[in-house]
Amino acid sequence: MDKYPNDQTLSEDRLKRLYNRLYEAYGPQHWWPADTRFEVIVGAVLTQNTAWVNVEKAIAGLWRLNLLTLDNINRLDQQMLAVPIRPSGYFNVKARRLKNLCAWVAGQGGMEALEKLDTPGFRAGLLGVNGIGPETADDILLYAFDRPVFVVDTYTRRLLAKLGLVKGDEDYETLRLGIEANLEENPALFNEYHALIVRHAKQRCDGAGDCRHCYVEGTFG
DNA sequence: ACCCAGGGTCATA
DNA sequence: TATGACCATGGG
Secondary structure, three states, X not given: OOOOOOOOOOOHHHHHHHHHHHHHHHOOOOOOOOOOHHHHHHHHHHOOOOOHHHHHHHHHHHHHOOOOOHHXXXXXXXXXXXXXXXXXXXXXXXXXXXXXXXXXXXXXXXHHHHOOOOHHHHXXXXXOOOOOOHHHHHHHHHHHOOOOOOOOOHHHHXXXXXXXXXXXOXXXXXXXXXXXXXXXXXXXXXXXXXXXXHHHHHOOOOOOOOOHHHHHHOOOO
């Protein structure tokens, strides 16, 4: 058993090996699970600090009411929007955030107009919307618009810190830029990598030492 | 009954 | 800059 270097250093080699192990253990994750690009950006808000199964219920309710279009959400009162998203929790907060986001999108000229934004400007615009923080913005950039932005979440931070690639107390931008600097700029890779980290986090270790969780984390040098 | 989930904002020191 | 309170449902 090799010991972890635990030198808190990111390297392309180590990030790639971690990715390979995750992919071998869990396979392709097919993110983001949605029928439309607009559904992705709505889901990105609804999933804030919320289990995905609850988001699915809210999304289903929105489809049922034909509310998964930009115009229909912009026309709808916030109180009315809060009703179908109730199962995803924080429904008053999220209704307001969705209204903020959709108003911004419309102000940019609609969903099609967003494609023409350069990634830094797009990201800055999203972060300017009240209720859209770095992780939600990056979910939207990567999973709805295929931009090469690495999504950092608490699982990413925990896993990289546990394996000794980072300290763990770095701020969001430091981690995102550090990871991006050590991976090829490939949206498909970023897509699968983040999804695999989330998948791995949900894996319960059976303690036997030969489960997928242990395979990914074991003797990582 | 308790804990957490695919976060973010705001008030306070 | 750095904590803490707050938002709220549903599954383990």
